Amino acid sequence: MNRRPGFLVYGLLTAFVLGSCAPLYWSFLVGSHSRGDLAGRVPPLLPGGHFLDNAQRAIEAVPFWKALGNSLLVSGTVATSVVFFSTLAGFAFAKLSFRGRTPLMVFVVATLAVPTQLGVIPLFIVMAKLGWVGSMWALIVPGMVTAFGVFFMRQYLVDAVPDELIEAARVDGCSMARTFLNVAVPAARPAAAILWLFTFMATWTDFFWPLIVLPASNPTVQIALQQLQSGYYVDYSLVLAGATLSTLPLLALFVLTGRQLVAGIMQGAVKG
Amino acid sequence: MASPAGPTPRPRRPWRSRLARWEAKASPYLYVSPFFLLFALVGLFPLLYTAYVSVHAWSLLGGQGDFAGLDNYRRVLEDRFFWNALRNTVSIFLLSSVPQVLLALGLAGLLDTQLRGRTLWRMSVLLPFVVAPAAVALIFGNVFGDRYGLVNSGLEAIGLDAIGWHTNTLASHVAIASMVNWRWTGYNALIFLAAMQAVPRDLYESAALDGAGKVRQFVSITLPMIRPTLLFVIITSTIGGLQIFAEPRLFDTQGLGGSDRQYQTLTMYLWELGWRVRDLGMASAVAWLLFLIIVVFAVLNLWLSQRAGSLAGRPHGRAVRRSRRDAAGEGVAS
Numbered sequence: 001m002n003r004r005p006g007f008l009v010y011g012l013l014t015a016f017v018l019g020s021c022a023p024l025y026w027s028f029l030v031g032s033h034s035r036g037d038l039a040g041r042v043p044p045l046l047p048g049g050h051f052l053d054n055a056q057r058a059i060e061a062v063p064f065w066k067a068l069g070n071s072l073l074v075s076g077t078v079a080t081s082v083v084f085f086s087t088l089a090g091f092a093f094a095k096l097s098f099r100g101r102t103p104l105m106v107f108v109v110a111t112l113a114v115p116t117q118l119g120v121i122p123l124f125i126v127m128a129k130l131g132w133v134g135s136m137w138a139l140i141v142p143g144m145v146t147a148f149g150v151f152f153m154r155q156y157l158v159d160a161v162p163d164e165l166i167e168a169a170r171v172d173g174c175s176m177a178r179t180f181l182n183v184a185v186p187a188a189r190p191a192a193a194i195l196w197l198f199t200f201m202a203t204w205t206d207f208f209w210p211l212i213v214l215p216a217s218n219p220t221v222q223i224a225l226q227q228l229q230s231g232y233y234v235d236y237s238l239v240l241a242g243a244t245l246s247t248l249p250l251l252a253l254f255v256l257t258g259r260q261l262v263a264g265i266m267q268g269a270v271k272g
Numbered sequence: 273m274a275s276p277a278g279p280t281p282r283p284r285r286p287w288r289s290r291l292a293r294w295e296a297k298a299s300p301y302l303y304v305s306p307f308f309l310l311f312a313l314v315g316l317f318p319l320l321y322t323a324y325v326s327v328h329a330w331s332l333l334g335g336q337g338d339f340a341g342l343d344n345y346r347r348v349l350e351d352r353f354f355w356n357a358l359r360n361t362v363s364i365f366l367l368s369s370v371p372q373v374l375l376a377l378g379l380a381g382l383l384d385t386q387l388r389g390r391t392l393w394r395m396s397v398l399l400p401f402v403v404a405p406a407a408v409a410l411i412f413g414n415v416f417g418d419r420y421g422l423v424n425s426g427l428e429a430i431g432l433d434a435i436g437w438h439t440n441t442l443a444s445h446v447a448i449a450s451m452v453n454w455r456w457t458g459y460n461a462l463i464f465l466a467a468m469q470a471v472p473r474d475l476y477e478s479a480a481l482d483g484a485g486k487v488r489q490f491v492s493i494t495l496p497m498i499r500p501t502l503l504f505v506i507i508t509s510t511i512g513g514l515q516i517f518a519e520p521r522l523f524d525t526q527g528l529g530g531s532d533r534q535y536q537t538l539t540m541y542l543w544e545l546g547w548r549v550r551d552l553g554m555a556s557a558v559a560w561l562l563f564l565i566i567v568v569f570a571v572l573n574l575w576l577s578q579r580a581g582s583l584a585g586r587p588h589g590r591a592v593r594r595s596r597r598d599a600a601g602e603g604v605a606s
Contacts, residue, residue, distance in 0.1 A: 005385040013382050017396040020458060024403065026422060027411045038420075089307040098300035104308070111315065115511055115566055117539075118559040119318025121325055121552050126318070142314040145307045175292065176299035205404035207518040208539065212547060222406040222518075229410060229525055236414050243407040250402040258395040265398070265459060266466035 024247070031055070031241030038237055054241030058228060061238065063217060067224035068249075071204055074136050074220065078143035079200040083192050085145045090153025091184040095166055096176075105154070111147040117208060124212060138213040139220070143203055149195055156191035156267075157184060194264035197257055204250060221246050319563075326556035333550060344557035354558070356533055357541035358565070360445065364520070364537065365513040367449035373505065375457045380464035381490055394465075397458030408451045409522035416447040438524055441534040448535055451519045460505050467501035468494055503577055510569050514562070515539050538562050 030038065033048035058064065092098070093105050123142060124133070132138040161184055169179045207222045214223050228242045254261065326344050329337030348354050379397060387393055400408075415422045416437035424434040437447045471494060479489050495502070517539040521527050528544065529536025536544075538558065546555035 005382075005387055009382050009385055009387075013379075013387075013393055013397075016379060016382075016458075017393070017399075020397060020399045020454070023408070023411050023415060023454060024399075026415060027407075030414060085306050085310070089304040092300040092303035096300040096303075098297075101300070104304060108307075111311070113507070113511060113570070114315070114319065115515060115563065116315045116319065117515055118563050119315065119322055120542075121546060121556045121559060122318040122321035123314065124546075125321075125325070125552070144314070145310040147311065147315070150307055170296075176295055180299075180303070201402065205406070207404070207406050207521075208543075212543070222404055225404075225406045225410065226522060226527075229413075229522065234525055239410055240414060243410045247403050247407050250404070254395075254399070254402040258398065259391060261401075262391065262394045262398060262462060265462040 024244070027240045027244045027247075030236050031244045033237055035235055035237050050237065051241060051244075054237045055245050057238050058242035058245060062224040062227045062242075063219060064224060067219045067221045070136055070219065071221040071249075074139045074143075075200045075203040077140050078203045079196045081140075081144040082146055082149045082199045083196045086149030086153040086195060087157075087185065087188050087192055088180070089150045090155075090157050091161075091180055091188070093150070093154040094157035095161055095163065095184070108147050108150050108154075112151060114147075120209060120212060123209075127213060133213050134215050134218060139203075139206075139210060142209070143199075146199070149199065152195055153188060153191060157188055160187045160191070194260055194267070197253070197261060198264060201250060201253070221249075322556045322559050325552055326560055328553055330553040330556070331550055332546065332552055337553075340553060344553045345561070348554055348557045348561065353533060353536070353541060354538075354561075357529075357536050357538045360441075360520075360529070360533075360535055361514055361516065361537045361539075363442075363445045364449050364452075364516060364535070365510070367445055368452035368516075369506070369509050369513050371449075372453045372457050372460065372509065373502075375453070376460035376464055376505070377495075379457065379461035380468055381494070383461065383465045384468040394462060397461055399458070400455045401459045403455065405451070405455065405518035406522055408455055409519045412447060412451045412454075412519075413523050416450075438530060439534070441532075444523070444530060444535040448516075448519050448523060452513065452516065456509070460509070463501060463505055464498060467498035471497045499577075503574065506573050506577060507570050510573055511566055514566050514569060517543070538565070 028051065029045070029047055030043055031054050032051035033043045034050045034053070037043060037048055037050075093101065093108075127133050127138045130137075132141075165183055166179060169183050174182065205222065206220075207226075210220045210223050211226070214220065216223075216227055219227065225242055225246050228239045325336075327340060327342065329340045329343075331337065383390075383393060383397070403411075416424075418424065418434070418436055418438050421437065423437070428434055435443050437443050475493050475497075476489055479493055484492065516537050520529055520535045520537050521540055521543075523535060524530060527540075529540050539562070542555050542558040542562065545551050545558060
């Protein structure tokens with residue numbers, strides 16, 4: 001079958017990609033016009049020259065730098081922790097035999113589909129008891145492990161590390177810890193990078209839980225964004241300049257690592 | 273590993289070899305236990321404890337009160353705002369999942385060709401995924417502005433009436449669903465694409481020899497072959513879609529789901545009960561009900577797609593098996 005695409009395929013794809021970019025362009029467009037430009041009409045379709053002014057106003061309207069720092073800290077820590085614990089557990093499930101391995105793995109798979117977001121109320125009660133409400137601990141600790149991460153690393157390591165390699169290492173007198181560090185960790189690197197990226201992005205974009213535990217004075221980027229749109233009159237040049245600005249870090253990550261993201265999704269098992 | 277593999281192990285003192293044996297036995301448990309301990313603490317325990325909170329009077333500030341039996345559930349089920357939120361959630365979910373899966377399938381079909389600049393196309397369709405739901409909501413809130421919004425201006429420019437995207441119930445659901453569709457269609461298309469690429473190409477060749485056109489091939493070969501992936505996407509989007517929060521919450525400035533709660537979803541209702549009304553008991557009842565609703569929907573989806581599969585898939589399945597045999601035969605020949 002001839003699967004070389006014609007103009008129709010390229011035309012439809014181009015239309016789709018334009019549709020994917022349009023809202024972002026619109027956000028930048030509105031954010032680049034002054035409040036006066038926008039008063040009572042649709043903005044012109046070319047950007048104005050006020051993006052930096054508007055962005056500056058957005059940065060001053062909310063604790064922007066604090067929010068950025070918090071988001072980087074929380075997302076980076078959570079992603080690193082998920083990768084670490086998932087690699088450890090994934091390696092054991094993939095390559096070590098131990099009593100209870102199968103039932104435990106079944107448990108991991110079963111919890112994949114559990115909407116843990118619905119546990120927010122007890123989680124909040126516990127955080128309040130610990131005095132962590134309002135601090136980044138409340139975001140970091142509940143995110144430190146995911147069932148998905150363990151499942152993902154296990155699937156990868158099953159094929160990536162030959163059993164003979166583990167045996168050879170053991171025969172050579174490597175301890176389990178050294179086998180893990182010298183054999184499993186290097187082999188896990190590509191999957192670990194993908195898991196790190198997706199966990200980072202999921203944590204960065206999270207809104208529900210941070211809204212519950214964080215005060216306006218110590219927000220993440222998403223919560224700061226929400227604060228821009230408050231009061232009865234919405235200053236859209238300010239709000240959308242902020243929305244555009246808040247998207248830049250992930251956009252940069254996307255430009256740098258888009259290939260890995262695509263590969264990660266296409267390797268099948270990335271949860272929505 | 274660097275040490276020579278020769279069969280002359282250093283004589284070890286017994287305690288060392290005992291230690292080594294113990295290490296080999298204990299290590300697996302040591303490696304999986306951090307996950308299980310943490311998950312039990314921050315994932316499982318909260319979910320179960322929600323049930324405990326839900327059968328008590330429990331205020332956000334005052335803490336645990338008396339045992340209340342099913343009173344919280346009764347109060348939730350008698351609250352018309354609960355039913356309103358349930359209706360809205362299901363409506364937004366249907367409007368976002370059905371078109372999204374169809375669009376993603378079509379898009380994956382387009383991508384599953386020998387495109388020039390393949391990686392670039394794949395990356396481009398993923399672009400919306402990097403925009404956080406909160407930002408998406410702010411942007412679409414403006415695009416769907418009732419006055420001076422992009423969509424309404426467009427409608428007026430071609431002589432149509434403006435639509436009350438924030439006031440009309442169905443219109444607001446369409447606007448909110450479009451945020452979800454915008455963010456997730458490309459992502460799901462890539463998942464479908466991966467599944468499509470695993471379909472053996474000779475199946476298409478033999479189908480083409482039998483005179484099947486491209487659309488027919490898509491329906492009769494591609495769809496049955498990627499069914500497990502289809503199910504995976506439908507189930508995950510059910511679990512995520514029914515918990516939708518950021519998009520409707522940020523669609524206006526008040527965050528309560530519109531002047532008449534016309535787009536208040538169940539998770540928003542849960543939040544309002546817990547952190548506005550400050551009744552954690554009632555909010556927990558909503559969490560458990562939402563959990564049950566998600567399970568029901570997931571099972572329903574599974575059942576529906578299994579039925580759809582057995583109704584439409586049987587003859588196709590046979591055709592696929594036959595052509596797979598053919599393909600295997602050809603494989604030997606080529």
